[in-house]
Amino acid sequence: MTFSIRAIIRALSRRDRGIHFGPERWVSLLAELDRRGGRRHEAGAFLLGARTGHLREVQDVVFYDDLDPEAYSSGVCILHAPAFAALWSMCRARGLTVVGDVHTHPKSAFQSEADRTNPMVARDGHIAIIVPNFATGRPARKTLGVFEYRGNHAWTDHSGARARRFLHNDLWSKFL
Template identity: 50%
Template sequence: MSAPRLHIGRARWFDLLDELHERSEGRHESGAFLLGAIDGTDREVSSIIFYDDLDANAYSSGICILEADSFETLWAHCRTTGLKVVADAHLHGNNGRARQSSSDRTNPMIAKPGHLALIVPRLAERPIWRHHLGVYQYLGSHRWVDLSGWQARSIVRTGTWR
């Protein structure tokens, strides 16, 4: 499977990080689905839906958990707008690490091969450098490719595209 490229405008990227940080209240995870278009390995983000907009109790346990009806709402929104889920992003705590937990590995938000999951460290407290992100591509059957570290900079692209 070829490495994906996620294109997100710089302003939208910073808005995403700021909103995730605010929704975390500085003490728990928060997350979002990144919506847009997919063209081969390129994914362009044009819209964001936060987990707690789909499920008011998404963060009540301290980690991101969505009930099944949240996905019904997400899929209905995608059908209406013609957008696709191009990635998901969620926060990890203040330990500075953005590695997948065993729960992340065994419970992908979108269990479709090729799906891209981003993990943002330090509850998105700035500065967040792209090479500090956890970037994982789902292969299916609870298997992932770790695209984190310096290669994350070539996958998560902020700025203009096209």
């Protein structure tokens, strides 16, 4: 009988869908968002990786201001067309795809009208994560905004208590 401990743990913990970060990558991402935003304005990044079924595996991060130096000049995250051309080129070169994006908000992690109507990547299954308080400290999963794009400006909200079953960024993530 062939079995996989990893598959059994994933099935028991219901981690076969959502987005997976190694815990070290998650912590360093938050610290870098805090640094780049300077606790004064939004900061963000694209999450690059692979998708297997309904699970996305984050393998690399590209910050908005590395693609567009003016990305934060208005105080909110805005990228122009050349930034996306550079992003797609990076993805091709690394053999990865954009599985999600993350950006900060000054207070709570709600999805603004601009976020809802202007997804960074308007592809079904794209994950958008919003981090409160400009990513200061180590926000608990339940404080994050976690949204899955469904097309035609429709989103599934995985925020609050639901984030525990969708955003996998804890110690167990290291083994799954």
